[in-house]
Amino acid sequence: MPEWLAVLVGGTLGGMGRLALGNLVGRRLGSHLPWGTLAVNVSGALAMGLLAAALGLPGDPLGEVTPSTTWALLGAGLLGGYTTVSSFSLQTLSLWQQGRATAAAGYVSATLLAGLAALALGAWLGGGLP
16 A cells, blocks of 8 residues: 555544544533543554554654554554644633633643653553663
């Protein structure tokens, strides 16, 4: 499968998963904070850690990733379509504009800290971290 097609298929599935989980969590926890996006981004970070460990990716995520159909499908495609910085940014700005600066700061902190922790946990569970 060409890389572009793998990214297309993965991105489609990731976007559908993001919508489904985001809506489910939002309905269960309410809309007073963007819980759905937080759940998607943290679970996506966990999955990225597991994937990186499984594929034996180097520790430099800004460097070149070894091209593979698996990475194109699951990393760039599925998880790229699943996680979202744009929604996170918009929701943070919305909280700020509503005069909820503490909630906005808490959301940013929770997203970054939980995302980093989930990524490290995923890499550790996958055997990629000692």
